[in-house]
Amino acid sequence: MKITAVNxxxxxxxxxxxxxxxxxxxxxxxxxxxxGIMGWGEVDSAPTVVAAIIxxxxxxxxxxxxxxxxxxxxxxxxxxxxxAMERAANYYGxxxxxxxxxxxxxxxxxxxxxxxxxxxxxx
Numbered sequence: 805m806k807i808t809a810v811n812x813x814x815x816x817x818x819x820x821x822x823x824x825x826x827x828x829x830x831x832x833x834x835x836x837x838x839x840g841i842m843g844w845g846e847v848d849s850a851p852t853v854v855a856a857i858i859x860x861x862x863x864x865x866x867x868x869x870x871x872x873x874x875x876x877x878x879x880x881x882x883x884x885x886x887x888a889m890e891r892a893a894n895y896y897g898x899x900x901x902x903x904x905x906x907x908x909x910x911x912x913x914x915x916x917x918x919x920x921x922x923x924x925x926x927x
């Protein structure tokens with residue numbers, strides 16, 4: 805199985821207030837595979853920033869968006885995928901929104917693993 809796409813979808817209420825909660829905006833992350841299995845993750849941290857980290861193009865030969873870093877990899881090879889994201893994010897940050905974006909993708913990868921094995925993710 806190979807990853808064919810990674811997409812971020814920002815969901816946002818028309819009027820976001822100063823209230824600090826995750827009900828006003830969020831970022832959903834979908835990872836698609838060549839076998840038709842898709843996984844979903846979710847990130848509350850600055851959703852538009854997370855989307856930019858996912859969709860960023862290659863820059864300076866060492867900074868890359870997470871989607872670019874994952875295309876073609878086996879989504880069940882979780883350690884390989886995490887290492888690829890850490891290398892891609894090395895230049896612009898593996899902390900803050902960068903680590904939040906990676907965690908959201910990681911959730912989607914685990915969702916794929918559960919679906920591929922026909923088992924709940926906790927197993």
